[in-house]
Amino acid sequence: MVVDRTLLSDKCPRCGKGPLVTDNATGEMFCGNCGYVVSERIEELGPEWRAFSKEEHEDRSRTGIPTSLAMHDMGLATVIGPIDKDASGKPLSTAIRSTIERLRTWDSRSQVHEPLDRNFRQAFSELDRLKDKLAVGESVIEKAAYIYRKALEKGLVRGRSISALVAAVLYAACRDTETPRTLKDIANASNIKKKDIARCYRLLIRELDLQMPVVDPIKCVSRIASKAGLSEKTKRTAIEILKRAEEAKISAGKDPMGLAAAALYVACVMHGENKTQKDVAEAAGVTEVTIRNRYKGLKLALKL
Numbered sequence: 001m002v003v004d005r006t007l008l009s010d011k012c013p014r015c016g017k018g019p020l021v022t023d024n025a026t027g028e029m030f031c032g033n034c035g036y037v038v039s040e041r042i043e044e045l046g047p048e049w050r051a052f053s054k055e056e057h058e059d060r061s062r063t064g065i066p067t068s069l070a071m072h073d074m075g076l077a078t079v080i081g082p083i084d085k086d087a088s089g090k091p092l093s094t095a096i097r098s099t100i101e102r103l104r105t106w107d108s109r110s111q112v113h114e115p116l117d118r119n120f121r122q123a124f125s126e127l128d129r130l131k132d133k134l135a136v137g138e139s140v141i142e143k144a145a146y147i148y149r150k151a152l153e154k155g156l157v158r159g160r161s162i163s164a165l166v167a168a169v170l171y172a173a174c175r176d177t178e179t180p181r182t183l184k185d186i187a188n189a190s191n192i193k194k195k196d197i198a199r200c201y202r203l204l205i206r207e208l209d210l211q212m213p214v215v216d217p218i219k220c221v222s223r224i225a226s227k228a229g230l231s232e233k234t235k236r237t238a239i240e241i242l243k244r245a246e247e248a249k250i251s252a253g254k255d256p257m258g259l260a261a262a263a264l265y266v267a268c269v270m271h272g273e274n275k276t277q278k279d280v281a282e283a284a285g286v287t288e289v290t291i292r293n294r295y296k297g298l299k300l301a302l303k304l
Contacts, residue, residue, distance in 0.1 A: 073117070174186075
């Protein structure tokens with residue numbers, strides 16, 4: 001039995017001699033002299049894990065789930081738990097159980113009573129689905145939820161498809177965080193036409209005055225190379241070609257995906273890697289004509 005003798009307090013109320021000792025294993029407080037158990041099942045206030053640094057201790061501290069803009073209530077609401085037990089762990093009686101069940105039902109109904117909450121719940125459910133299909137990070141989802149809330153405040157959702165607007169805000173968030181996801185990727189994941197998403201995207205840019213950064217083609221290289229099964233050496237060479245193209249100012253106004261695909265094709269030719277224009281074009285989601293045009297431009301400008 002492991003006894004924590006640092007938690008010594010007052011004298012025993014029974015014999016008045018021995019000190020009170022707490023047993024960490026069973027949670028009991030008893031007398032060190034006569035063995036009289038003063039209290040059973042003391043709640044352990046400390047954590048059951050160990051931390052070896054201040055940063056690790058702060059990381060593991062219990063603060064509940066983090067607040068998130070991608071929840072209809074931002075993660076601040078409370079719910080009546082599904083377990084039919086009281087605070088001491090005893091099962092509830094039949095009469096109390098039926099009352100709690102009725103309260104639980106009304107509690108869940110009252111949380112989405114407002115039309116605003118229903119809209120948020122439907123939109124963020126769709127956003128969560130797209131997050132899994134497109135494999136984007138939490139920062140992108142938080143940014144998308146922020147843009148959607150701003151759009152709802154300005155009344156841009158009224159009369160428009162919630163799904164199309166959610167897809168548009170996700171594309172805007174990907175552009176803002178420089179996450180390489182194309183409009184075609186989001187259209188395929190959401191089963192909505194590119195034209196409808198683009199229309200909503202232009203509306204968001206215009207009404208919310210969003211400033212979107214230009215997509216860096218270097219960020220698209222890893223994705224295309226992974227899909228096409230290209231080597232690390234080819235990928236590094238393509239990145240060098242794109243850096244030289246940026247310095248020569250020939251990348252302005254070009255489609256980032258097409259430029260990255262052309263740089264990878266140039267690198268394949270240089271290293272003798274057996275990949276056709278069609279293979280690289282399919283991996284990048286562009287046409288072979290685009291790759292040929294960008295390939296000619298890179299060869300001519302950089303004298304490859």
